[in-house]
Structure formats: structure tokens, C-alpha cells
Amino acid sequence: MKLWGGRFEKETNKEVDDFHSSIHFDYRLYRQDILGSIAHATMLGKQGIITPEEAQTICQGLEGILKDIEDGKIEFSTACEDIHMNIEALLIERIGQVGKKLHTGRSRNDQVALDTRMYTKEAICEIIGLLISLEEVLLELAEKHKDTIMPGYTHLQKAQPVTLAHHLMAYFEMFRRDVERLEDSLKRVDIMPLGSGALAGTVYPLDRQMVAQQLGFSTIFRNSMDAVSDRDYILEFLSCASIIMMHLSRFCEELILWSTDEFKFVEMDDSYSTGSSIMPQKKNPDVAELIRGKTGRVYGDLIALLTTMKGLPLAYNKDMQEDKEPLFDGLVTIKNCLSIFIGMLKTIRFYPENMLKQASRGFINATDVADYLVNKGIPFRDAHNIVGRLVLYCIHQGKVLEELTMEEYKQFSDVFQQDIYEAISLINCVNRRSLPGGPSPSAVSQAIEEGCNWLKQKK
Numbered sequence: 503m504k505l506w507g508g509r510f511e512k513e514t515n516k517e518v519d520d521f522h523s524s525i526h527f528d529y530r531l532y533r534q535d536i537l538g539s540i541a542h543a544t545m546l547g548k549q550g551i552i553t554p555e556e557a558q559t560i561c562q563g564l565e566g567i568l569k570d571i572e573d574g575k576i577e578f579s580t581a582c583e584d585i586h587m588n589i590e591a592l593l594i595e596r597i598g599q600v601g602k603k604l605h606t607g608r609s610r611n612d613q614v615a616l617d618t619r620m621y622t623k624e625a626i627c628e629i630i631g632l633l634i635s636l637e638e639v640l641l642e643l644a645e646k647h648k649d650t651i652m653p654g655y656t657h658l659q660k661a662q663p664v665t666l667a668h669h670l671m672a673y674f675e676m677f678r679r680d681v682e683r684l685e686d687s688l689k690r691v692d693i694m695p696l697g698s699g700a701l702a703g704t705v706y707p708l709d710r711q712m713v714a715q716q717l718g719f720s721t722i723f724r725n726s727m728d729a730v731s732d733r734d735y736i737l738e739f740l741s742c743a744s745i746i747m748m749h750l751s752r753f754c755e756e757l758i759l760w761s762t763d764e765f766k767f768v769e770m771d772d773s774y775s776t777g778s779s780i781m782p783q784k785k786n787p788d789v790a791e792l793i794r795g796k797t798g799r800v801y802g803d804l805i806a807l808l809t810t811m812k813g814l815p816l817a818y819n820k821d822m823q824e825d826k827e828p829l830f831d832g833l834v835t836i837k838n839c840l841s842i843f844i845g846m847l848k849t850i851r852f853y854p855e856n857m858l859k860q861a862s863r864g865f866i867n868a869t870d871v872a873d874y875l876v877n878k879g880i881p882f883r884d885a886h887n888i889v890g891r892l893v894l895y896c897i898h899q900g901k902v903l904e905e906l907t908m909e910e911y912k913q914f915s916d917v918f919q920q921d922i923y924e925a926i927s928l929i930n931c932v933n934r935r936s937l938p939g940g941p942s943p944s945a946v947s948q949a950i951e952e953g954c955n956w957l958k959q960k961k
């Protein structure tokens with residue numbers, strides 16, 4: 503018979519049993535469920551709601567179940583619906599009547615909220631850990647490539663010269679905000695719901711603070727209906743995960759582009775690439791493409807749960823059981839993606855000479871010619887126009903700006919002098935951009951140092 507079978511005259515339809523049972527995915531919550539139950543039972547004992555001996559028997563029973571699950575000795579049953587009732591049924595089977603006292607002053611509604619909160623807290627910490635490892639790799643690479651000049655793009659058209667270090671540090675900053683976003687979200691997950699019962703609290707003199715403390719929560723819920731019926735903490739986690747995936751995906755897109763023969767700025771290691779079944783010459787950046795692809799999947803997890811939640815009246819509704827698969831799927835996906843991305847980035851080979859070669863074409867220093875004229879007293883708008891005409895002239899002549907003779911320069915403005923050549927050398931163009939936040943090696947060194955200090959605090 504079902505744990506809730508008292509009021510029923512008929513067995514559940516088999517198809518319904520399969521349909522509403524969630525054990526095939528929520529078994530993942532077994533550890534959180536057992537730890538939560540141990541804390542609840544200990545508190546019931548201390549408050550005299552059950553005897554201390556009963557509490558001890560329950561806790562020992564639960565510990566035995568935890569060990570057996572971890573040793574792979576337990577097979578869960580669909581008839582028991584979910585992880586909460588599977589464990590309770592196992593407990594009663596093992597310790598008898600006293601096991602039936604565990605659920606005093608508790609509902610599956612506050613229980614499942616507790617378990618998923620514990621799970622989400624751990625998930626957040628795991629993702630922060632992976633992001634920190636990624637940040638370390640980025641800092642190392644940036645340190646090595648402070649002087650590696652490459653084209654910077656807007657509209658995917660060559661724009662101005664930057665350094666590879668500066669480009670990589672842009673991602674460092676994005677992932678740093680991702681870490682901070684996750685840390686901030688932790689505050690809102692870290693609230694203990696037990697004691698809220700099904701929706702309206704409970705009549706037993708529970709010590710909610712004690713349970714919170716035992717389970718490592720900073721605080722308890724102020725409203726029992728809120729505690730059992732919101733899933734905003736999962737949504738917030740999935741939002742953070744979606745933003746991280748979006749950052750990863752953009753990075754992957756660049757690495758894919760950069761590994762084409764047309765760019766050849768990077769080459770993925772053989773161990774992170776795959777071949778084609780028909781074209782023998784191919785070496786494909788499948789890993790980066792798959793991460794880019796899986797981004798859609800994590801967005802899907804977020805949208806699925808947002809949609810599930812949008813029309814639900816307070817308090818608990820069974821729809822909310824649909825929170826778990828997006829949570830689990832989102833977590834596994836982002837974990838795998840981050841971990842494999844770190845490996846890929848560590849083994850990637852950069853080709854600074856190709857970056858420099860590409861930066862030397864395409865009039866990437868045209869702004870610097872304009873700035874040169876401004877320096878000689880010409881208003882910026884006029885300077886812009888002069889250089890525009892210069893570039894057009896170069897295109898017609900098949901030359902770049904560095905290749906023009908002094909005579910040619912003079913045809914466009916008589917303020918041009920010999921020092922123009924130095925002013926537009928790529929290295930000088932980069933070095934001059936030394937404001938905080940700029941690409942010059944000195945500015946990037948400061949950003950790296952600041953990043954290292956931040957990272958040290960995190961470890």
C-alpha cells in the first residue's frame with residue numbers, strides 16, 4: 503500500500519504510477535534527502551516530539567540506507583513515487599514502527615524544497631570552482647601574450663590593433679562577473695524551508711534554527727507558503743548558467759573561426775579535435791562546436807522551468823516536480839562544458855605570427871593616422887576625412903598605409919612628416935593605448951595583477 507493510501511479505495515492505475523513517479527530522476531537527491539531527514543529527526547528528539555532513543559534509531563536507520571545507496575545495493579521502486587517516499591518506505595521496512603514517526607511535522611512539500619535547495623547550493627559551489635580554474639588558465643595565457651599583437655574587430659571587420667592578452671582578459675572579466683553573480687545568488691538559495699509543512703507551517707514545537715544550523719543554512723524562511731512554492735533559486739541558477747554558457751559559446755565561436763585556414767590564429771590540440779569520415783584532410787573543432795550547441799540546451803532548461811512556473815497559484819502544485827530535470831540537465835551540461843573547455847584551452851596552440859600578419863593588413867592603424875593629424879592641430883573630423891581619402895588611395899594603389907612615400911602623404915596634408923611612420927607602427931599604436939582598461943602591455947599587466955589578487959582571495 504502507498505504511504506498515503508489510507509483514503510483510497512482502489513490501487514493507482516499502473517500508467518498513472520509511471521506517469522507521476524519521479525524516482526527515475528530525483529534519485530539524485532538521495533544524499534540531501536537523508537541528511538535533511540537526519541537533521542529533522544535529531545531536532546524532533548531534542549524537542550521531545552519523539553524520544554531521543556527513537557530519534558537515534560531513525561538516524562541510524564537513515565545512515566545505513568545512505569551507505570547502502572552509495573554501495574549500489576538499493577533498487578528504488580516506481581510505486582514509491584519519488585526519492586522522499588522511497589527512503590521513508592525503506593526506513594520503515596528496516597526499523598519498523600518507529601520509522602513512521604520521521605515525517606512528524608513535515609510535508610513532502612517542505613522536504614523537496616529543502617533537498618533541492620541543498621542540491622542547488624552544492625551545484626553553485628561546484629560551478630564557481632570550475633570557473634576559478636578557467637580563470638587561472640586565462641591569466642596564465644594572458645601573462646604569456648602581453649606583447650602578442652592581433653587585430654581587434656568590430657562587425658568582424660578589422661578595427662584596431664589589440665593584444666591577445668587583452669582579448670583573453672576580456673573573457674576573464676566576463677567569467678569573473680559570472681562567479682560574482684553565482685556568489686550573490688547563493689544568498690537567496692541559502693534559506694531553510696523545513697517547518698513550513700505542506701503550506702501552513704505546523705503545530706509541533708519545531709526548532710527551525712537548529713535544523714538550519716545542522717544543515718549549514720544561514721537563515722530560515724519567513725513565510726511558509728513562499729518556502730514551499732517558489733523555485734526562483736533554481737531559475738536564478740539556470741539564468742546564471744545560461745549567461746555562462748553564452749560567454750563560453752562566444753569564446754568557442756571565436757576559437758572555431760580562429761582555427762580556420764583563413765585565420766589560422768590557433769590550432770586545437772589533436773586530443774581535442776575530431777576527423778571526418780569522408781574527407782581525410784579534416785581536423786574539426788567539434789568540442790568547441792558542441793559547447794556552442796549545448797548552450798541552446800541550457801537556455802531550454804531555463805525557459806522550460808520559467809514556463810512551468812508562470813501560471814501556478816500558491817502554494818505547491820505537482821507541476822513543480824518538473825523543476826528537477828532542467829536543474830539536473832543544466833548542471834550536468836554546464837559542468838561538462840566548463841571542464842572540457844578548460845582542457846581545450848590549456849592545450850590550444852596560438853600562432854602569434856599569423857595574428858601579427860593579419861593585423862598588418864586592412865588599415866588597422868587608420869585611426870592612428872587621424873590621431874597623428876589631430877596631434878598636429880587638425881580638427882578630428884577633418885583628420886577623419888583626410889585619412890578616409892588616404893585609405894581609398896591605398897586601395898587603388900594596392901598599398902597599405904606604412905608603404906606610402908612621404909610625397910604621397912604630403913599630397914593629402916602638408917603636416918605629415920617623417921615621424922608618421924613611427925606613429926603608425928603597430929607596436930606603438932598598441933603601446934599608446936595605455937589608459938586603465940586599454941590593450942597596452944602596461945595596462946594589461948595591471949589588469950592581470952588585479953585579476954591575480956582577486957583570484958587569490960577566492961582560493
Ligand code: ARG
Nearest residue numbers: 524584610611614820822823
Ligand atoms: N516529488 C514531488 C516533487 O518533486 C515531491 C512533492 C510532492 N508533494 C505532493 N504534495 N505531491 O515535487
